[in-house]
Amino acid sequence: MSYEKIIYGCNNGVAKITLNSKANLNAFDHSLITEVIDALDKCESNPEVKVVILNGAGKAFSGGGDIAAMYKAINEGQDLEELVELAAQMAIKIKKLPKPVIASVHGPAAGAGFNVALACDLCIAAEDALFIQAFVNIGLIPDAGGVYLLTRSVGVSKACELALSGKRISAKEAFDMGIVAEICSIDELEEKTNKLALKMAKGPAVSYKNTKELIYKAQFSDFEEYLKEEVKAQVQCGKTEDFKEGMKAFLEKRKPNYIGR
Template sequence: MFETVLYEVRNQVAYITLNRPDKLNAFTEQLNKDIQSAIKSASRDKEVRALVITGAGRAFCSGEDLAGVTDEMDHGEVLRKRYNPMLLELERCEKPVIAAVNGVAAGAGMSLALACDFRIASEKASFVEAFIHVGLVPDAGNLYYLPRLIGHAKAMELAVFGEKIPADKAKDFGLVTEVYSLDNWNDNVAAFAEKLANMPTKAIGLIKRNLKASWHSNLEDYLERDAQSQRIAGQTADHKEGVQAFMEKRKPVFKGD
């Protein structure tokens, strides 16, 4: 189905695995396109209620494949044509998206992880703002997401110094939700994703919308958004199930409707 990613749906979770392990899953034009298409497929699939993006082999994604970089390259056009469509597809996805960072996430690979809703990391994972080391600016949405996650001052520090951030420190910074050992990595990733897949999917989508809107809305507009969102959520089958389960003192069974 795809040339450079593996795509599989298990237990209502779509697993999108970047599959260029010999190149540390570095980005090429085809990889950008495949990720975009895979996210679109998962977004449209009613059976999918959560997405996992991860890497094959020992890396999550090492950033742009520098073998394809030339002196004549217009980096701005590369972003407009390849990265921006991929990231906007990810932004439009209303299902929870987890970056399962199994190894290094560097450069635009770190940007991809930052754009996801959750980041979980293996004990061998690391994050690197590698752009400064080749005289470039963090791109692919990097400096949009990074200060929202860890604050302006810390984002400036990471972007300018470009030092490797191990998984445990990334968790301390607030970049990562959980750090797991390699021994049970796959099981822990699946458990984290399936927990989200069994939650009220439409409510999660509305939470995503409202969090994004909160950065650029005044209070009056945001309170109206609150009311509209709660009206939508209140009409879902999952809301009715949640109330019924509460009254019956049992665990709710949400179906994403």
């Protein structure tokens, strides 16, 4: 597959997948997710790849889902099922990849961007990083495994607060919650991420593989079954007037007028 929305490369045992759709803050659409999944498959099958870095080009890690594309699709009579299923596949690929995956986050990590970072094994964040469970702002639920990953990362109470409010949290707050492993300046982010990745690339690959498998069995063994329910719930939300109003309000840069508000 030739890539138009990511940059992929491998050097010294470290593969780097860079989200590269800068015009819309690396928002996830069908093409971007498909390319990320393909690159993850390459990482898995290539014995030279020992560690994977996932980062974003431009001003953000990822602004979340491509709302303009979703709005167009809904108006054309399509639903969200295929896109949500792809996002679920991406999260599973990251969690089950037998090699460490490091999220290197700067700027906004909103919606699916937040949850993709959560799916990674480690997250290094620049001081300007913002993490936002933005789904509720357009009448949706967290996808890409969001509720599942969030409750296991920060606990039920804090997950409820973040998912139901859509509030922004800083890199420092994310660090305090255990979402982020290390914070650094934006100027240091690439160097810090590369240093960690190169160190791990020289580490015990079989140990990493088995550790990830055991963590998955211990904490994520029903993840795939959960994702089936997530897709159903998101498709249901995607058929509501609240979702249509949420998308329209977002594109018009105003507050949504939800039913019953």
